[in-house]
Amino acid sequence: MKDESIFIRRADHGAKVLVVDDDPLARRGLRAMLERGYYEVETAEGGEQALEKLSSFQPDLVLLDIHMDGMDGLETCRRIRDIPNGELLPIIFLTGDERPEIHAQALRVKGDDFLRKPVLSAELIVRVRSLMRLKRLQAEVLAERDNLLDLQKQREQLFEFIVHDLKNPLSTIQVGLEVLDGRDDNNPASRVQLRRLLDTAHSMGRMIQNILDIGRAEQIGLELRKVMIPLGTWIPHLLKEVESLVQSRGQELVWECPPDLEVEADQEFLRRLLLNLLDNALKYSPTGSHTRLEARSTRTGVRLEVYDQGKGIPEPMRDRIFGKFVRLEKEGANTLSGSGLGLAFCQLVAEAHGGRIWVEDNPTGGSVFLVEIPGAGEI
Incomplete structure (x- = not known):
């Protein structure tokens, strides 16, 4: 054959x-x-x-x-x-x-x-063939990378669309709860439950907005509208937003700020940054604990400090917790975990203002989150 x-x-x-x-x-x-x-x-x-x-x-x-x-x-x-x-x-x-x-x-x-x-002919063909093979592999790697990036972009866009669409029904829920909360015929138990539901709805609203702002910041950055904020009169109005949460958890919230202290910042972003930190402080601290917000002047600007009496942040996690979707691992019933979005948003806001955020031990137990925002001439 x-x-x-x-x-x-x-x-x-x-x-x-x-x-x-x-x-x-x-x-x-x-x-x-x-x-x-x-x-x-x-x-x-x-x-x-x-x-x-x-x-x-x-x-x-x-x-x-x-x-x-x-x-x-x-x-x-x-x-x-x-x-x-x-x-x-x-x-x-x-x-x-x-x-x-x-x-x-x-x-x-x-x-x-x-x-x-x-x-030499044989050497020429071997060298050319080797480089061609490398080029082909490189092209395959780049094509795979581009495909993964495209899939990632599609996933993030779909995620943003879903999150954005959640805003409208959540707003309807908030309005309905506020109407019910304003009724005169509510008994004390109903009023307490309504306030808890409202606090939860507001927390969800901030979470949704955090996701949208983080996605937008990664694409084009945060657009700041800076104004001079008189912290001595501004902070009390801010704390009213978490007043019912403080009461429902049986905690105490105190604050301290020089009466003439001002900071140049985006009022809405700074408000949400502090609400995220206060929410975390109240969430991770036990009943009967004390949460404290302090504002003070520094040599280069303003420092805001939020003290809690929770379990604290382990040293290896103190840099990582500001990443997207990074959460503390649970250790039995001792360590709680969050969504991993609030602190990422806080870092974006601090850095957009030319400042920084970090965490230290609270001398009385728990953690203290510190935010520094430079003065107008220091950026």
């Missing part, structure tokens, strides 16, 4: 190679070697002509002589790397110059490989 050989086509079969050399004999020889290796070949007699042929021929690899009249190979390579997608084009330098400084210059302009003249 007659044997039949099976021809398996290589992945780089028919790939395009641009040969750039000012020696006509060298160009012809390289073309012949490459065409025997089943490559499609185009030649250029110098750097200027090579750059002209890049867009029309669109090579998969360039063989580039270093020493040429006019624009040499080093300058040609440098210009190729500067064009769109030129960084990804494999370039093999051809040279008979063995001086180390020439090789160093070739590396500096981001050449990928060297071939010594006169070029």
